[in-house]
Amino acid sequence: MGGGRARRAGQGQRQKALRAGGERSAGCAATKLVAGLNTSRLLWGEVGAVLCQLEKHHLFLCPIRYKAVWLIFFILGLGTLLPWNFFMTARQYFIDRLKDPEKTSHVGNQTGEATYLQSVFDNFMTLCAMVPLLIFTCLNSFIHQRIPQQIRISGSLVAIGLVFLVTTIMVKIPMEPLPFFVFTMISIVFINSFGAILQSSLFGLAGLLPASYTAPIMSGQGLAGTFAALAMIFSIAIGAQQPESFIGYFTTACVTIVLAIVSYIVLPHMDFFRYYSMKDKTEYRVYNAELETKRDLIKKDENGMEQSNSKIIPIHNPDEQPSVIAIFKKLWVLALSVCFIFTVTIGVFPAITAKASSVLGEGNKWGLYFIPVSCFLLFNVFDWTGRSLTALFTWPGKDSCLLPVMVVLRVIFVPLFMLCNVKPRYYLPVVFSHDAWYIVFMIFFSISNGYLASLCMCFGPKKVLAHEAETAGAVMAFFLSLGLALGAAVSFLFRILI
Structure with missing residues (x-):
């Protein structure tokens, strides 16, 4: 004693x-x-x-390192979506590269008719983006227990950076439409495959930290969309038509990836x-x-035997692999909520919202800028605002019944946008023809998407035990991707109903 x-x-x-x-x-x-x-x-x-x-x-x-870690996660979030957003921004570059060279040289291609590859480009781009995103996000929910986090994140960033480096080089290399189309689709598959692993791994990594550290990832992703929208508007303003002008877009993506890699290398050295x-x-x-x-x-009795009167409370070994099914049972409400949020969002944006026409822009420049500004820029700015608000407050709480109710109420935006001045239309009347209605709907639509989605992603890992947080983050990322895929599917139905 x-x-x-x-x-x-x-x-x-x-x-x-x-x-x-x-x-x-x-x-x-x-x-x-x-x-x-x-x-x-x-x-x-x-x-x-x-x-x-x-x-x-x-x-x-x-305090300094606390803010530094927040900034690193913001940059990593920016790096997950900025490359893909800049890839979509350069759509006109890909369409121009798919022109029929024979028609262009002989008749100048002045008929305005799109070639087959041009007409199916958007459909194949969506297909090659959403399918790998869903598959590899699901795959990451299982492989993250076998492949170290450092390899998954750094390897994905390097792979995406290499794809954009090759894409930048290809701007100066002439190629026939069909091989270029195949190359582009393969690039889209690679970007979204590694992007899915990167995004899912980042949410899992953020799950190890306080709930507020999922917010900078969501905020960074929101800023990526804003950059893409501004790039689109800038392209229209300067009238950039030459393929060489798109080198800047791809180079910007490469620089962002390098910045994200450097940030991730610094992260493990932060004490926080x-x-x-x-x-x-x-x-x-x-x-x-x-x-x-x-x-x-422990005191021993007269026979030298230990007295084990005290109860020992077991604690889980963090080295044991958590069950994905068991974790899903704990956070299924939040998982389905984030899935429903993005199903509604992608169901109308941009399939419905980008088809709206301005009643104030007929015959003037506003008609040219209406969709880039009122649809893409407005959505991304207020979506980013909503995502960033979760860094200031998180209401309602993770166990509140009000959260799923607010998520379900967002379905009202589907008929609201369908009743705007969307063209062409065959069945539904135009109820909200003025541009102001469209803009008001877009503001509430985008800010609710960003805030509620970020809230669900922040709360998900906090519904489970500490050693299950990384797996929970991966599960939440899978349902986010599932919502994107379902939204892309139902968007065809919504468009037909108009």
Whole structure:
């Protein structure tokens, strides 16, 4: 017993020494202590006591590094969608490259009739984007337990960067329409396949941190769409028709990917991130160390046998692989909610919204800018705003029944946009013909999409245990992709009904 008192006394002195440097220095020292200590019984017990106090008072949060980690996740979120958005922005470049060279050289192709490859380009682009996105997001829900996170994220970023590098080079290389069409579709498949793994892995990684760290990923993705819309408007304004003008788009995507790779390399060196990335395993080791210490201090009866009157509460080993099905049962409401959000959104945007016509822009430039500004720019700006709002507040809560109700109510936007001045139309009348109606609907449609989707993605990993958070993030990303695919499918039905 004398040895036990001495041990506890020494432990108390070490804890006081750690706190003597002040709150800020203690917080930074604690994160370094977690990374460097061995697993001896005495030291892990000490770490557990110190971290409990630091986390209780939020003393381990070094403000500068806290903001740096937030910024890194924002850049990574930007890197997931900016390449694909810039790929879609350059649609006119791909259409021009698919012109029939014989008609162009002999008759100037002045008939205005699109070739077969030009007419099916949008359909094949959607198909080659959504199918790999859904398949590889689902695949990542399982392979993330077998392939390290570093390989999945860095490998995906490098692969996407290489695809855009080749695409940039191809701008200056002449090619027949059919081989170019095949090359373009293969590029789209690769971008969305690796993009799905990247997006799903990032949400899983953010699941290890506080809920607010899913918000910068969603916000970065929203900003990517805004950049793409501005690029589209800028292209119209300068009247860029030469293929060489699209080199800038692809180069911008390459630079963004490089920036994302550098940010991801820096991330593991941030104390704040290291604390949360190993917190679960640390708690597990601390728990076992405390159990061993308690066993040493248990009194023995007259026969020398240990008295095991105290109950031992089991804790889950973080090295065990969590069950995807078990995790889905815990967050199915949020998973289906984010799926429904994007089903409604993609169901009308842009299949319906991009077909609207302006009643104020007939015969003037507003008619040329109406869709790029009122549809694409407005949607992306307010979608980004909605995503960013979750960094300020998260209402309603993750267990509130109001959240799924608000998600379901968004279905009202489907008939509202169908009754706008969408052309051509065969069955439904035009009820909201004025441009103002369309703009108001678009504002509420986009901000609700960004806010509710970001809210669901933030709450998902917080509905499960700490060691299940990464898998939960991957599951939520899968249902997000499922919503995109379902939305693309139902958009054909909505268009026919008009």
